[in-house]
Structure formats: C-alpha cells, structure tokens
Amino acid sequence: MDQHLISWIVFLPMIAGLVLLFVPRELVKWVALFGSGLAFVLSLLLFKTFWGGDAAGVFGDAYGALHHVERASWITGNKFNIEYFVGIDGLSFPLFVLTTFVSLLACLASFNFDSWKINKGIKAYFFLFLLLETGMLGVFVSLDFFLFYVFWEVMLLPMYFLIGVWGGERREYAAIKFFIFTLAGSVLMLVGLVAMFFYSADAVAKYPEMATSYHTGAPVTTGTFDLIELSTNDAIQKYFGEASTTLLNVRFAPLMFMFLFIGFAIKLPCVPVHTWLPDAHVQAPTPISMILAGVLLKMGGYGFLRLCYGIFPVGGEFWAGFLAVIAVISILYGALCAMAQTDFKKLVAYSSVSHMGYVLLGICVMTTTGFQGAMFQMIAHGISSPMCFFLVGVIYDRAHHREINRFGGLWLSMPRYGSMATLGFFASLGLPGLCGFVGEAYVLLGTFQAGPKFDWAYTAAICAAFGVVLTAGYILWVIQRVYLGSVREEYKSFPEANGREMLILAPLGALCILLGVLPKQTVFDFMNGTLNLLINQIDSVTQVAMAAAGG
Amino acid sequence: MTELIAEIPAWFPKAAEFMTFSPELAWVGTLCLIMLAPLAIGRDARMIAGLAVVGIAVTAFFTLKVMGIISTEGPKTGLTPDLAGGMLIADNLSLFFKMLLLVFLVGISILWMSVSAAQEDDAPEFFVLLIGSALGMSLMVSTHNILMMVIAIEFASLPSYAIVGFNKHKRISAEASLKYMIFGAVSAAVMLYGASLIYGFFGTLDVTQIAANVGPVLAGGGANQLLVGLAMFCVFVGIAFKISAVPFHFWCPDAFQGAKTEVTAWLSVASKAAGLLLLMRLVNVFCVNAGAEVLHGVAVVIAVIATLTCTLGNLAAYKQTSIKRMLAYSSIAHAGYMMAAAAILVDAGTVESFTAISTVLAYVVVYMLMNLGAFGVVALVESKNGDDDSITAFAGLGWTSPALAIPMLFCLVSLVGIPPFAGFITKWYLLAALGEAASGLYWALAIVIVINTLISLWYYMRVVVQMFLKESDKPAIEVPMSGTLLVNACGILLIVILVFSNPLKERADRYSAGLFSPVPTKLADQGSADSLAQSIPLDNIAAPQEGKHGG
Structure with a gap:
C-alpha cells in the first residue's frame, strides 16, 4: 500500500467513476463522494511524510529528493523507454493535497445536481468529474514528461463535456474555446517533448563524463523523459544551456522554454491568452468553476516551476523581462477588467487573471522569495477562489441571475452566508491575516530582491503593488453593492445558507484564516525545502551558462 | 517480336515458390469461388458473405504460414523468371499488409452484413469486387518493379471504380464512380508515361537499379535531369493518386460521398494504406541504393x-x-x-x-x-x-x-x-x-x-x-x-x-x-548490363558508379 499510495490516490476517483456507472441513479452521488473523499483522506496520509519539513530532512540535499516513488517501464521502443513514474516532493505535495481537497468540496457542491437547470445524465456528470480528478492528480505527480503530457490531455475531454453539457447559455462556445486554447498550448509542448528527448540523448553522448544520474548514480547513456533527470543531470543541463545548441537555427533553451511556456501560460492564464477563462468560468456549473479556478489554473504555475524553470533556467533568464511585462499587465488588466464587470461570476473570473499574474511575476524574477510567494499565492488562490465561486453559486441558485447591480443587502437577509462571503472576498483581496496577503507580499518582496539582477525589477514591483490597490477597489466595491446596504424586497425571503453549503464554506473559510495566520506551519514548511534546492539548482546552471558566455 | 519471345529462357516456377505465394493463390481461388458460387448455392447475401469470410480465413491461414517461413528463411521472391528484380516479393512488410487487409475485410463484411445485406441483390458481385481490389492492393505492396506496380494499381483501382458505383439506384453514386474512374485513368496514363520514360532511359523497370543509377543523372543537370526527374514524378503521381495526396485528391470526397459507407470505409483505409506502403517500399529502396x-x-x-x-x-x-x-x-x-x-x-x-x-x-x-x-x-x-x-x-x-x-x-x-x-x-x-x-x-x-x-x-x-x-x-x-x-x-x-x-x-x-x-549488381551479371550501359549516356555516369554496378 505504502509504495503504491500515490497511484491509489490518483486512480481511486477513476475507479469510483467506473463503479458508479453500474449503481442505481440515487446512489451515484454517494459513490462519487466516497471516491473523492477517500482520495482526500489518503492524501492526508502524505502529511506524515512531510511532517517537520526541512528540519526533518525530508527534502534531501539536492533537488530531486522524492517520496512515495513508483516507477515501472511503460512504453518501450528500441529508442525510448517511457516510464510510469510518479512521486512527490515539496513542489507537488501542497498542490496534490489541494486538488483532492477542492475536488471533494466540488463533489459536495454538485450534490444539488437534481435541481440544476440541466440535470440529465447524472452518471455521465459524476463519471466525467471523477475522471477529471484523476487527470488533475496525475499531472501533479507524474515525473515522466510523457506521462505528464498524457494526464495533461486526459483532462481536456471531461472538462469540455462538463462545461459543454451542464454549463450556462453560451456553454457550447465556452467549451470549445477552452478546448482549442488548451490544445493550442499543448501541441507545441508535444514538439518540445520530442525535442527534449532527442537532445538529452545528444547531451549524454557529448558529455558522458558529466552524465551521472541523480537516481542511480550511474552515467545516463540514453535520452530521458525523467523530469528530474532533465533538470539535475549536469551533461543535459550543460548541453541545453549552451549557445551552440540550436533547433531550427534558434538557440535551444529559449526556444524550448517558449514552447513549454505557451502551454502553461494559457492554462495559468496570463494576458493575452486569458480570454478562454472568463467564458469557461462563467459558463461552467458552480462545482466545475471551483475546480477550474482552484486546481486547473495551478497547473500552469506548477508547469513553470517543474518544467520551464527546472529544465531551462537559461531560457527563463533570457525571457525574464518579457515575462515580467506580461505578468504586470495581467495583474493590472485583470483587476481593471474585474472592476468593470457587472456579472458577479465574471468579476471573480477576472480576479483570477489578476491573481495569477502575481504567480507569474514571482516565478519570473527567479528568487527564492519570489518562488515561495508564487507557490503560496497558488495555494491561497486555490482556497479563496473556489470559495468565491461557490459563494456566487449560492446566490445564483436562489436569485437565478448574477447582476451585481441588482443585488443589495444580502448580509442582512442571510447573515451566516454574508459573513462567509465577506471572509472569502477579503481573503481574495489580500487582507493581512488572511491567506491572500502572504503570497502577494512575498511576490512583491521577491521582485524587489531581484533588483540587483534585473534592472526592471523595481518598476515591476511598484506596478504590481499598485495592483493591490485595484484589487481592494473592485472587491470592496462588490461587497458594498451585493452584501451591504438595506435589504431589498425581492431578496428578503432568501433562505439562509443550508447545512451542505456551510459544510463547503466553513473549511474553506477556516483555511483562509489559518493560512493567513500560520503560513509557515501550514504551507511553507512543506515546500520551502524543495523550492530552495530548485533555486540553488537554477542558480548553478545559469552561472555556468553565464561563465561560458563570458569566456 | 518472335525473336524476342524466343530469347526468353524456358521457365517454370518451383514448387516452393507456389508455397511462398499461396496467399495470393488462395485469394484468387476465393474470388473464383465466389463468382461461381451463385450457380451452386444461389445468390443469398448471407451465404455469400459466409463464403467470403471462409475464403478470407483460408487466405489468412496461408499468410500466417508464409510468415512463419519468412521469419526463418528471410524474404523471398518468386513466380518470376527474374528472381533478382523483385517482381513479386514475399517479405515481412507485404505479408503484414496482407494480414491487415484480411482482418479489415472481415470488419467490412460484418459492417456490410448489418447495414446493406438485407436489401442487397448483388452480393456475389460486391464481394468479388471488394476482395479483388484487396488483392490488387496487396500486390501493390509486394513489388519492386514499376511494371508490376502499374498493374497492381490498376488491379486495385478497376474494382474500386465499380464498387463506388454500386449504389445503382442513386445518381450521386454513378457520378462518384465516373469521377473516380476519369481521375484514375488520367493518373494511370501519367504513371505509364513516366514508366515508359524511365524504361527508355535506364533500360530497366527495377526500382533498385534505378535508385542506384539515378544519382549521377539528377546531379548532372541538363535535359537528362529534367527527363528523369519528370519521369520519377510521373510515377509518383500514380501513387499519389492512390494516397489521395494534394493535388491529386479531388476524386476522394466525391467518391467517398457517393459510395456506400462501408465501401468508403474500405477505400479510406485500404487504398491509402496500400499506396503509402508502396511509397514506403520505394523510399526504403532509395535509402538503400541511392x-x-x-x-x-x-x-x-x-x-x-x-x-x-x-x-x-x-x-x-x-x-x-x-x-x-x-x-x-x-x-x-x-x-x-x-x-x-x-x-x-x-x-x-x-x-x-x-x-x-x-x-x-x-x-x-x-x-x-x-x-x-x-x-x-x-x-x-x-x-x-x-x-x-x-x-x-x-x-x-x-x-x-x-x-x-x-x-x-x-x-x-x-x-x-x-x-x-x-x-x-x-x-x-x-x-x-x-x-x-x-x-x-x-x-x-x-x-x-x-x-x-x-x-x-x-x-x-x-x-x-x-x-x-x-x-x-x-x-x-x-x-x-x-x-x-x-x-x-x-x-x-x-x-x-x-x-x-x-x-x-x-x-x-x-x-x-x-x-x-x-543487390543491384546481380542484374548486371545476368546479361542486362548491356542494355543498361547503352541506355545511359556515358558522360553522365560518374566512374565509381560504373564500378559499383559493373562488378
């Protein structure tokens, strides 16, 4: 059990999904809840491994210390050996647990399926939901690039149907837009996948004396799909970073970085490839919006850290200025768009664009604090944004519209709900003491720290800090318009949030506070070790590359 | 003319050669049997389909048997006086393709049984055409000789034209058949013209010989380069027609729309695969020899x-x-x-x-x-x-x-x-x-x-x-x-x-x-060297190439 733990967690939802196809209709949602619930409980077992964090030495002394590793040969040709290779480290662990947690809550949020406007095919809905969960979990734990890619794409089809069949009025458009945007990002990743494999084979052939594997200690002799090997093997890193390594006459590292970056940037999303997000989030049913905002967006950030920066730090250095511009634009433009919305759900969707801009900014400055901030921001946003989407969903269920300007005084008619809503939106705002603050503060600090390295860093930090003001603006304004003011006649009779709704909101609200008050104990302890080692790895590679360029 | 015939040595294939080509013989036997069957068992669609499947199974049996022989004794050629020329080949590729076609024929037969069998009066003719085109396609992949290629392509095409028009009561079907045939006839003419140019220039239709000798001619420039380049392209047109490569694809949508859907399924895979594998074989020959x-x-x-x-x-x-x-x-x-x-x-x-x-x-x-x-x-x-x-x-x-x-x-x-x-x-x-x-x-x-x-x-x-x-x-x-x-x-x-x-x-x-x-030299030993030497302008042949093929 212990060595297959990760595989069990990943595939349990899918197994539950297959089981529910054969049970009576009224039991379907309970099977689904059982599947995602069991996955969550099992993922809590992982805390045992990471308990104590760096002090307990769980992160090892070099990037690539993995736990619960399971590797087996999967697709073997005479040329390549693709593995089923899963494992977990400080980078994936928080996101992995976040995924099981948000999925469980989203499953619970789907429990009123029968009262939805479109409520046909309950088995199909929960089956696709659980398949989606398996895909998401798989992305975070697969350490073989090919496997990663397969999981990455496995998510597309379920998500397409979940939006396209059970979504709002413009669901068809939103679903295909999501599909095409995401696939557009991943097709170039596929070329990158092929290129990285054959170039890593060239690398170990060119520098066989440096090709010692992190894993076996023996020299690597063939190309590899192992994501950790690709980032830690000296021969591969040296060859990838060299200016003389080219593909189609373009320097290899920056080009590959871009190939991968486009895919992750679409997922994150950042301006200008963010346009699928408002459509998909708004049209998707509430639980799916929670998943989209809570988990799917994080895959972009995770991909940056694990693949783009882990494997092509030289490319990261090359594009840093460009990425910072995109990040700052995302922060400001997302916030301004959010401010202009009259649709409540669209406002939350645009706030995601703005918040994920901080993630990109924190990553692109390539400092320890920036990385930590970006990761924390992802976790925090993974808690606050599903909460916000669910809060919107709760009143949409009652009012059947989402026009901000038609609401007012909801706090008075629904006091419990109103309090949770204020908590959730303040967490999203980044109020000190709540989870949103820590991430943003770390990102800004990290950006300032990069001042000596990048001359644009101060400007970027100042612009991004201005985004905080805008965020406060649109969130305070929406709270004022929706929750404050006198009670309106039409909303007077709205029932208070029921038990199921509070069951979803309460843990999210509690985590908003907990993460804000104890960021070290709840998040940083579990990931900083790996992030520090990753930064060390990146620094050593970029210094070698710089020395080579200078010499 | 009579002198020419007299020069051909007396030849009769050995018994082992019949064994090597038993799949083709069984295939022809099946065709004859289906043609004659209505005299004995009537025109019942199900009986005929059953007979066809039995014939296919027997052919598959022999194919597997020959596969076993090939795997121990290596690729073979036979049923031809010119054993080095590859007029008819039994090797892994050709047998694999035969097997694939046979499996696919069974699939198409099942489909035909469930869709068309009930209202079909001309089952024997249908199966003769279907299996006949399959034999043509399998021959396409079993040769190195341009003459045989032309014959095989025609053998595959003629039944295809007829089978596309098999929806006799529909105008669109007749139109499709006619378009397909006109297009096919023109490409066959172009291909034959190319073949005749090649024969005129090299004095052989064996692709191995051509590949080995074409290098200096194409490199030499002038009229010869143009002529040989054009001739090769003309032969390629014939194959491209089967593959329906742009710009020789215009027949494809019309024929596919007009034909019965199971026929469309057949043509969309079998005819293209045959063309592609023929192309792959030529590519292989060129890679070895050119x-x-x-x-x-x-x-x-x-x-x-x-x-x-x-x-x-x-x-x-x-x-x-x-x-x-x-x-x-x-x-x-x-x-x-x-x-x-x-x-x-x-x-x-x-x-x-x-x-x-x-x-x-x-x-x-x-x-x-x-x-x-x-x-x-x-x-x-x-x-x-x-x-x-x-x-x-x-x-x-x-x-x-x-x-x-x-x-x-x-x-x-x-x-x-x-x-x-x-x-x-x-x-x-x-x-x-x-x-x-x-x-x-x-x-x-x-x-x-x-x-x-x-x-x-x-x-x-x-x-x-x-x-x-x-x-x-x-x-x-x-x-x-x-x-x-x-x-x-x-x-x-x-x-x-x-x-x-x-x-x-x-x-x-x-x-x-x-x-x-x-090996390209063998043909030279058998007396064809004279014609080869005469037909190639001497000043266009580099000395090493002469040595390679003379000795």
Missing part, C-alpha cells in the same frame, strides 16, 4: 506534398456539412501525416535504424480501427436515417443511442490524436521518428503536424457537439447487434492500444525490418 543528393531532393518533394496534403485536407474538412465528405477530407489529412514519415529519407548507412516504415505500419493499424469505427457508426446511423449523411443527423445521438455515440466519440478524438486514445500514440511515434531524423526539415514537418492537429480538432468536435451538446427529439436508433459490437470493439481497442502499445510497436518494428532488398 546517394545523399538524390535522397535530399526526394525528401523535400515528399515533405512539401505531405505538408500540403494535411493542411489542405484539414482546412477543407472545416466547412463540410456531409459527414462522409468531412471524414474524406480527414482521411486526406491523415494520408498527409503518414506521408510525412515517408519524407524521412536518411543515408544508406543508417538504414538499420530506419523507423519511418515502422511508424507508418503502427499508424495504419490504428488508423484502420479509427476509420472502421467512425464510418461504421456513420453507416449504422445513416441506414436508419434514410441515407441522410449530414452532420446534423447526429444531433442528440449521445443521449438517445450512447452505444453508438461513445465509440464515435472515441474514434473522432483518436483521429484528432490526443490521449487517452491510440491516435495519440501513433502520432507520437510519427513525431519521434521525425525528431530522430534530427534535421531542420523534419523538425519543421513536426511543427506542421502538431499545428494541423489543432486545426483538425475544430471539425471533429463539430460532430461531438451535435452528438452530445445538441438536443433531439428523435427516438433511439435500433441497429443490429453485430454492427454495434464492431464499432464498440474499435472504440475500446483504441484505449487498450494506448495503455498497452508495446505489442503494436514491437510488431511494427519487426515487420518493417528485413525487407527484400536485392
């Missing part, structure tokens, strides 16, 4: 045509309203992908690592499953819908007949080439083969292919949208069990092959290795 300068030129020509084929196929599919036309264009696009593998022409020294043929073999197998499944569903739906082949006829199918819509979904998504379906793994093999060849041309082709994947998503999803996202008040479609089982088997196999792809790849590797490859 110099780098020839290879590069041929590779560029094929790469350009492959790019045009897949791009135009995908763009044209975009606006189709008939699903059969749409799938016709999709098959053009897929032919383009497979042709991209044919563009991988590497130097003779690295032939052992030649993965292109293996890639195409794996692709063809999966492509057969995808098209059989997709056209199978189209045929089943169409047969209950009054021959309505518009995409909108699929509206709501996912909710009324999931047993048809789900395999259709699997096949379509697999045609796009994304996980978790086998279409992805074959696309991956293709990209890996291109990446392995490691030059700018092939990287560019890889990028063309992935971008085409993205374009193709849109039109395949149009059908998915109709099936699952649209409502329909039509009742569920009642179709025969055998047809439903067939398409579901295809759909499930597509997932199985993704997860367990090793057996497929191993076999593809095995059957693409050890192809029949005669």
